[in-house]
Amino acid sequence: MEVMFRSSGNVLITLLRGDIDHHTASALRHTIDQSMKEFGCSDLVMDFSGVGFMDSAGIGVVLGRYKKMVKSGGRICISGCSPHVARLLEMAGVFSLVQQADTQRQAELMLQSAPQMTGEV
Amino acid sequence: MNNRMKTVFSALAENEAFARSAAAAFVMPLDPTVEELTEIKTAVSEAVSNSVIHGYSGWEDRSQAMVELECEINGNGRVTIIVSDHGRGIANVEKAMQPLFSTVESEERSGMGFTVMESFMDKLQVKSEEGKGTAVTMTKYLDLVSAL
Numbered sequence: 001m002e003v004m005f006r007s008s009g010n011v012l013i014t015l016l017r018g019d020i021d022h023h024t025a026s027a028l029r030h031t032i033d034q035s036m037k038e039f040g041c042s043d044l045v046m047d048f049s050g051v052g053f054m055d056s057a058g059i060g061v062v063l064g065r066y067k068k069m070v071k072s073g074g075r076i077c078i079s080g081c082s083p084h085v086a087r088l089l090e091m092a093g094v095f096s097l098v099q100q101a102d103t104q105r106q107a108e109l110m111l112q113s114a115p116q117m118t119g120e121v
Numbered sequence: 122m123n124n125r126m127k128t129v130f131s132a133l134a135e136n137e138a139f140a141r142s143a144a145a146a147f148v149m150p151l152d153p154t155v156e157e158l159t160e161i162k163t164a165v166s167e168a169v170s171n172s173v174i175h176g177y178s179g180w181e182d183r184s185q186a187m188v189e190l191e192c193e194i195n196g197n198g199r200v201t202i203i204v205s206d207h208g209r210g211i212a213n214v215e216k217a218m219q220p221l222f223s224t225v226e227s228e229e230r231s232g233m234g235f236t237v238m239e240s241f242m243d244k245l246q247v248k249s250e251e252g253k254g255t256a257v258t259m260t261k262y263l264d265l266v267s268a269l
Contacts, residue, residue: 022170023134029229053141053159055166056233064229084159091240092221092233 001028002050005035010074011111012041013104017050025057029064042074043111047104049080058085059092066098075099079107122196124150132177132186132206134170140190140204141165147192148200151263160241161200161261165190167234168204168257175224176208176255198263202242205256211249218247 001018014032018024036044044065048054062078069076077099081089089095101107126147130136141162148161169188177186191203211217217224218239223232239245244260 019138021134021137021166022174023137025229053162053166055163055170056231056237057170059231059233060229063231084156084163088163088233088237091236092231 003028003031003035005039007039007041008108009112010041011043011045011108012036012039013045013047013108015047015050015104019053020051020058020061021053021055022057025061029061032061032065033068042072044069044074044076045104045107045111046076046078047080047107048078048082048085049104051080051082051085054085054088056088056092059088059094062089062094062098063092066094075111077101077107077110079104122150123193124195125191125193127189127191129187129189131184132173132180132188132208133183134173136188137166137169137173140169140188144190144192144202148194148263151194151198151200151265153263157261157263161202164238164241164259164261165202165204167237168202168259171234171257172204172206172208172255174230175211176206178209180208198265200261200263202259202261203256204259205254207254210251210253210255211247212251214247214249 001024004015006013066076079101101110128143144165145158145162172188180186189205193201216222218235220236221232223230238259242259242261246258249255
């Protein structure tokens, strides 16, 4: 499992590559959370186009990042889902919570054009 | 053609990839579609993850905590996979199988493992006894139209 990062304004774009299972998920969530801090980004794009295999551990990673974003007032968008990845996320109702785009570029634009939320009430 | 295999490995997270790859390689003679193969790999990954995470949770020596993967294929395209452990067992199987149910909230578990196994395979049977272990039996019927 390998993750590549790119930041654009407040958006951190993560390109996921390889297999996501219970074994790789803990390193993956740690790397993403750490990079959000290091890049100083509030919003997150998770691009799955390089993911060859995923099981329900991937659902946990997406829902976990979503919960963090809700707390911090950030937004999350996922892109590049294969039919298999989409089917798994759909099963857990992820798409009723998290926005989806076809490509990472579209996801990035989607987050940049939407009004910014603040963490305060 | 009836064919069986059995492999036993330590309950370590890195063996999840080994188990699903072994199962996938074993069913190849049946010429599964890419989708069928992905479904089998995912179901095996879920079952083995359950043994690693829950079955042997808190186990002292993981290298001695063993998970068993058994596969059987027959000429009619039937694939039977049994994943078993000698770990803690499940107190309430019915409850454990409900979507989104998880005993470890804090670690970002989706609680979707059994739901995934159920929807990706044709039959799922879970036998468990507290203190003795768990055996998950999954059956899938492959479409043999393209295999000669």
